Amino acid sequence: MTSVETLAAGPLFGLPLPELWFALVFAMLGTFLFLDGFDFGAGAIFATLDDGEARETVLSAIGPFWDGNEVWLVVFGGALFAAFPSVYANLFSRHYLLMFGILGALILRGLAPEMYEQRHDDRWQRWWGRSFVAGSVLAPFLLGAFAGNWLAGSPRSFTLVGVVVGITVTVLTVVSGAAFLRLKAQGALPGSVRRIGIGAVAAYLLSVVATLGVLAVRLPAGVDALLTAPVIGLVVASIALAGGYVVALRRGANLAALVAAAGLTYGLTAVVAVIMYPSVDPAANLAVADAIVSTLPLNLMSIGAALLLPLVATYFVVLYSAFSGPISAEEAY
Amino acid sequence: MIDPVLGSRLQFALTTIVHIVFPVMSMGLAPFLIYFTWKDIRGDDPVYEQLRKFWTKIFAISFVVGTVTGIVLEFEFGTNFAAFSTAAGELFGGPLAVEGMMAFMLEATFLGIFVFGRKRVSDRLYMISAIAVGLGTWLSAVWILIANSWMQTPRGYELATENGQTVVHLVDPIAAYLNPRFGFMFVHMQNAAVESVALFMAGVAAYYVYRHHVWGYPVEHVEFWERTLKIALVALLITAPLQVLQGDLYARHVYETQPQKFAAMEAVWDTEAYVPEYIFAIPTDLSQLTDPRAKELFGLGIPGGASWLASGGDPTAEIRGLNSFDSEAPPVAIVFWSFRAMVGMGFWFILLAFWGGYRWYTGELFEDGLLHKAFMGSSLLGILAVELGWVVTEVGRQPWVIQGILETSDGVSPGLTGTEAAITLAGFVGVYAAILALYTYVVARIIRAGPPGGEELESTPDPQNDGDTSPAGVTGDD
Numbered sequence: 001m002t003s004v005e006t007l008a009a010g011p012l013f014g015l016p017l018p019e020l021w022f023a024l025v026f027a028m029l030g031t032f033l034f035l036d037g038f039d040f041g042a043g044a045i046f047a048t049l050d051d052g053e054a055r056e057t058v059l060s061a062i063g064p065f066w067d068g069n070e071v072w073l074v075v076f077g078g079a080l081f082a083a084f085p086s087v088y089a090n091l092f093s094r095h096y097l098l099m100f101g102i103l104g105a106l107i108l109r110g111l112a113p114e115m116y117e118q119r120h121d122d123r124w125q126r127w128w129g130r131s132f133v134a135g136s137v138l139a140p141f142l143l144g145a146f147a148g149n150w151l152a153g154s155p156r157s158f159t160l161v162g163v164v165v166g167i168t169v170t171v172l173t174v175v176s177g178a179a180f181l182r183l184k185a186q187g188a189l190p191g192s193v194r195r196i197g198i199g200a201v202a203a204y205l206l207s208v209v210a211t212l213g214v215l216a217v218r219l220p221a222g223v224d225a226l227l228t229a230p231v232i233g234l235v236v237a238s239i240a241l242a243g244g245y246v247v248a249l250r251r252g253a254n255l256a257a258l259v260a261a262a263g264l265t266y267g268l269t270a271v272v273a274v275i276m277y278p279s280v281d282p283a284a285n286l287a288v289a290d291a292i293v294s295t296l297p298l299n300l301m302s303i304g305a306a307l308l309l310p311l312v313a314t315y316f317v318v319l320y321s322a323f324s325g326p327i328s329a330e331e332a333y
Numbered sequence: 334m335i336d337p338v339l340g341s342r343l344q345f346a347l348t349t350i351v352h353i354v355f356p357v358m359s360m361g362l363a364p365f366l367i368y369f370t371w372k373d374i375r376g377d378d379p380v381y382e383q384l385r386k387f388w389t390k391i392f393a394i395s396f397v398v399g400t401v402t403g404i405v406l407e408f409e410f411g412t413n414f415a416a417f418s419t420a421a422g423e424l425f426g427g428p429l430a431v432e433g434m435m436a437f438m439l440e441a442t443f444l445g446i447f448v449f450g451r452k453r454v455s456d457r458l459y460m461i462s463a464i465a466v467g468l469g470t471w472l473s474a475v476w477i478l479i480a481n482s483w484m485q486t487p488r489g490y491e492l493a494t495e496n497g498q499t500v501v502h503l504v505d506p507i508a509a510y511l512n513p514r515f516g517f518m519f520v521h522m523q524n525a526a527v528e529s530v531a532l533f534m535a536g537v538a539a540y541y542v543y544r545h546h547v548w549g550y551p552v553e554h555v556e557f558w559e560r561t562l563k564i565a566l567v568a569l570l571i572t573a574p575l576q577v578l579q580g581d582l583y584a585r586h587v588y589e590t591q592p593q594k595f596a597a598m599e600a601v602w603d604t605e606a607y608v609p610e611y612i613f614a615i616p617t618d619l620s621q622l623t624d625p626r627a628k629e630l631f632g633l634g635i636p637g638g639a640s641w642l643a644s645g646g647d648p649t650a651e652i653r654g655l656n657s658f659d660s661e662a663p664p665v666a667i668v669f670w671s672f673r674a675m676v677g678m679g680f681w682f683i684l685l686a687f688w689g690g691y692r693w694y695t696g697e698l699f700e701d702g703l704l705h706k707a708f709m710g711s712s713l714l715g716i717l718a719v720e721l722g723w724v725v726t727e728v729g730r731q732p733w734v735i736q737g738i739l740e741t742s743d744g745v746s747p748g749l750t751g752t753e754a755a756i757t758l759a760g761f762v763g764v765y766a767a768i769l770a771l772y773t774y775v776v777a778r779i780i781r782a783g784p785p786g787g788e789e790l791e792s793t794p795d796p797q798n799d800g801d802t803s804p805a806g807v808t809g810d811d
Binding site: 063070083092099304316323 | 403425434446756
C-alpha cells in the first residue's frame with residue numbers, strides 16, 4: 001500500500017497537474033476540432049460539388065480517417081469526466097438539448113457516407129448526400145455554440161455568443177476541409193475548392209472579430225478579459241497564419257495550408273482556454289483548482305495519459321502515412 | 334410531460350439496448366477476422382480472401398454504427414445522470430477516459446487501414462492492423478466492464494459528504510479496478526459475443542447451404558458458405574458449453590455479492606431453504622398479472638434447484654428473500670423471465686452445436702434441412718440472449734446505480750426538466766428505430782450480394798467451387 005500512499009500524498013513530481021489537465025482537455029478538444037474539422041469541412045464542400053465522381057472523391061478522402069478523428073471527442077469527454085467530474089456533470093446537463101443536438105449531427109454525419117456508398121441510385125445518394133452535408137455543418141456549429149456558452153458562462157443553450165462561436169468554428173472547418181481536400185484529391189476536384197478555402201479563411205477572420213466584439217460586451221470582465229498579452233498574441237498569430245494559408249493554397253503547398261489551418265484551430269481553442277482560466281466552468285463558478293479530481297485518481301490518470309497519448313500519436317502517424325498522398329475515388333471498400 | 338427520472342432511465346435503457354448490438358457484432362467478429370486475415374495473407378486458400386472481405390464489410394458497418402451510438406452513452410452520464418457523475422466521477426471517469434485513449438483510439442485508427450488499406454500497406458502491417466482492431470474492441474470491453482463491475486460490487490472507495498451530496502473517493506485503486514466481478518463479466522460478455530456472431534454466421538450460411546443442397550438451387554460461391562458454416566460451428570462448439578458452465582459460476586458469484594439481484598432472478602420473496610428452480614411462475618392473483626413486483630406466485634420448478642445453484646451443489650441451502658432488504662425490490666418479473674429466457678437459449682445453443690457437430694461427423698452437415706432451419710431460426714438468438722443477460726444485470730441491480738451507495742433516481746441530473754427529457758426520449762425512439770432499420774437493411778444487402786468473386790479478388794478462387802455442382806435440370810432463379 002505504500003505506493004498508493006505516495007500517489008495520494010501529492011501531485012506527481014510536484015507538477016502543476018490541475019493546470020496541465022486543464023490544458024490537456026482543451027488540447028484534446030482542439031485536436032478534435034482540427035482533425036474531425038477537416039472531415040466536417042469536406043462535408044460542407046461536398047455540398048458545392050454536383051458531379052458524382054467528385055462527390056465519391058470527397059467520401060474516399062475522409063473514409064479511412066473520420067472514425068479515428070471522431071474518437072478525439074470521446075477522449076475529450078472522458079478526460080473532462082476523469083479530471084473535472086463536477087464540470088463534466090454541470091456542463092453537459094446544463095446544455096442538455098445542445099449536447100443531444102451535437103450527438104444527432106454526429107450520428108447523421110457518421111451514417112451518411114456509409115449509406116451513400118450502399119446504393120448507386122440518384123435519389124438514394126441525393127438524400128444521403130444532403131444528410132452528410134447537414135451533419136457536417138451542424139456538428140461544428142453546435143459544438144462551437146457549446147464552447148461559446150461554456151466560455152460565456154451562460155446557463156442557456158442558445159445565446160448570441162454561442163451563435164457567433166458556432167459560425168466561427170463552422171467556417172474554420174471549411175478552411176481545414178479545403179486544404180485537406182486539395183491535399184488528398186489533387187486534380188480530381190475542381191479549382192473551386194481552393195477558392196472556397198480562401199473565401200473561408202477571410203470569413204473566419206471576420207467572424208473572429210465579431211466573436212471578440214460580442215465577448216467584449218457579454219463577458220463579465222468585458223474588454224479587459226480580451227486585452228491580455230496571450231489573447232492579443234494569439235489573434236495576431238491567427239492573422240499571420242491566415243495569410244500563410246492563402247499563400248500556401250495558391251502555390252499548391254497544400255500540406256503547409258493544412259498545417260496553417262491546424263494552427264488556426266489550436267489558436268482558437270487556446271483563446272477560449274486563456275480567457276476562461278482560472279475558471280473551468282464560469283457558469284457554475286468552478287475554478288480549476290477546486291474542480292480538479294482528488295490527488296490519487298489525478299496521479300493515476302496522469303500516468304495513464306503519459307503512457308497512452310504517445311501511443312495514440314503513433315497510431316495516427318501510422319494511419320496517415322499508410323494513406324499518404326492522394327486518395328482516389330475507387331478506394332472505397 | 335414525462336418525469337425526468339423515468340425519462341432518463343428509459344432513455345438510457347433504450348440507448349444501451351440498441352448500442353450493445355453493434356459491439357457484440359464487432360467484438361464477436363474480431364477473432365474470426367484475425368483468423369481470416371492470417372489465412373488469407375498466408376495464401377492457404379482463396380476462400381479466406383472472400384471470408385475476410387465479406388465479413389469485414391459487416392464488421393465495418395457495425396463498427397461505424399457502434400461508434401455513433403456509443404458516443405451518446407458517454408455523454409449521457411453527464412447530460413442525464415449529472416448527480417451520479419459528480420458523486421462517482423472520481424472512480425468512474427478514469428476507466429472511461431482510459432477506454433478512449435487505450436482502446437477506442439487503437440481500433441478506430443487501425444480500422445481505417447484494415448478496411449481501406451489492403452493495397453496500400455505491407456502484409457505485415459495489414460496483419461498488425463487486423464490484430465490492433467480486434468484487440469481494441471476487446472480492450473474497450475475491459476474498461477467499460479471495469480467501470481460497470483465497480484458499480485455492481487463497489488470496492489476500494491471511501492464515502493464523503495461534499496456540498497450536501499454523497500461523493501465517492503478512490504482510496505484503493507487495485508481493489509476498485511481489479512474487481513472479482515470484472516473477471517466474471519468479461520469472460521461472460523466476450524464469450525457471448527463470439528457465440529452470438531457464430532450463431533449469426535451459421536444462420537446466414539445455413540440459408541445458402543439449405544438453398545443449394547436441400548432445395549437444389551444453384552448458389553454462387555457455395556463453397557464459401559459451406560466453409561462459413563463449418564467455421565461458425567467450430568466456434569459454437571467451443572463457446573456454447575463454456576458460456577453455460579461459466580454462467581453457473583457467475584450466478585453463484587452474484588448470489589454471494591449481490592443477494593438482492595439473485596433473489597430477483599429467482600423471484601424469492603421470503604428467506605427460505607430448499608428453494609426450487611422455477612421453470613415457470615405466475616402471480617396467483619390474476620389482478621396482479623401486470624405487476625412486475627407481484628409477491629404471491631405460483632410456480633413449477635425443480636425442487637431445491639435454486640438453492641443448489643446458489644450454493645454450488647447444496648439443494649437445502651438458504652436463499653435470502655427480497656423482503657429482507659431495506660431498499661425496494663427490482664421489477665422481479667422482468668429479471669426472472671429475462672434470466673430464464675437467457676439460460677434456456679444457452680442450453681438450446683449447446684444442443685444446436687452438438688447436433689451440428691454430430692451431423693458433421695456423420696457427413697450430413699450439408700444435407701440435414703431441419704438442422705439448417707434450426708440454425709436460420711437461431712441466427713439472432715445469440716444477440717437476444719446478450720440483451721436479456723444485460724437486462725438481468727442492470728434491471729436486477731435496481732434501485733441501485735451504485736450497489737448500496739447511490740440509488741438510480743438520486744443520480745439523475747437535478748436541473749433536467751420533463752420537457753427536455755421528453756424531447757430527447759422521443760427523438761431517440763425515432764432515431765434509434767431508424768438506425769436499427771438501416772443497419773438491418775445494409776447487413777441484409779451485404780448478405781444478399783454474397784461474397785466478392787472474380788475481378789474483385791486479388792487471387793482467383795477455384796472455379797470448381799463456383800456453384801457448378803447444382804443438380805442437372807434445375808435452372809437458377811437469380
